[in-house]
Amino acid sequence: MIVVDEESLARSALVGILGAEPDMEVVADCDRAESAARIRACRPDVVLLGFSMPAADGFSVLADVRTMPGRPAVAVLAAFAGEEHVSAALRLGADGFLLKDMAPEQLVHSVRILAGGGGVLAPVVGRQVIDGYLATRGGRGDRDLLTSLTSREREVLGCLTDGLSNQGIAARLHMGVSTVKEHVSAILLKLKVGNRVQAALLAQRNGLNCAASGADGAARGREAAG
Known part of the structure; x- marks a missing residue:
């Protein structure tokens, strides 16, 4: 797994939470500028992508990963769930959209789902997306x-x-x-x-x-x- 976020403190916290699990290994953490090279070099199963403003930087990472052969599962980890950001992230191939206020055990569970080939959405995001599709x-x-x-x-x-x-x-x-x-x-x-x-x-x-x-x-x- 690779953790991508612009804030080093946020990366350290995520690495500490996920790296403590016996069935998980965080092979790298980096900011968005380094992410494409790290993902290609390490070939992780999962990428946890921290989203912040400007969101366009996060979208560029998703666009890069989408073109990679044998691409990893990517979940966005954002501070809020703007409808336009959720829609754009899913269109660009994100396998999940999570919120940074989730409990650590929920984050761990979500990463396991991603590693197993599943998709994950925070409850409020899931309701938002489903309502939009059902319309x-x-x-x-x-x-x-x-x-x-x-x-x-x-x-x-x-x-x-x-x-x-x-x-x-x-x-x-x-x-x-x-x-x-x-x-x-x-x-x-x-x-x-x-x-x-x-x-x-x-x-x-x-x-x-x-x-x-x-x-x-x-x-x-x-x-x-x-």
């Missing part, structure tokens, strides 16, 4: 994109709406983690979204959830049995 629910373009998914991809997408990590999806659907990753990549490509959070929200606003995708799988199972 445009049922767009024909979205439905057309969803029909391009295979039955198995719809099952995986349903699990994404439930917030499952790659490991959780593999356990629920009885498949390998590498296969789950392939399905998730295909889903993001077909739905034309930048990350699994956006894919899950698109599914939710069009009425696809874990129960609905499970019904597809059950029907397929009955057909196979018959």
Whole structure:
């Protein structure tokens, strides 16, 4: 993991919290100017990106990471959740948007979710994002994109709406983690979204959830049995 923040004191605090966990290793901490080079050199699984004004600097880091092969999961850690900042961060491929006033144990839990291939949103951010997506629910373009998914991809997408990590999806659907990753990549490509959070929200606003995708799988199972 790499911690990126302009304030050295904030970096030290985050490194102390996360580095104390036996299953986590902070391989570097740096400011935004050094972040791209450090991420390429260290190839971390997770990047925790401190956001402050001007936000454009943080957006440039997200844009850089988005182009990297085998890119890490990136979560923004901000002092506040301006709607325009949240939307822009997710469009640029952020896998999470967290707030700096969260409890340390919540931060640790969120990092574990990111490392497992999941996405994370602070509760107030999640409500904000969902409300924005639901306001445009049922767009024909979205439905057309969803029909391009295979039955198995719809099952995986349903699990994404439930917030499952790659490991959780593999356990629920009885498949390998590498296969789950392939399905998730295909889903993001077909739905034309930048990350699994956006894919899950698109599914939710069009009425696809874990129960609905499970019904597809059950029907397929009955057909196979018959």
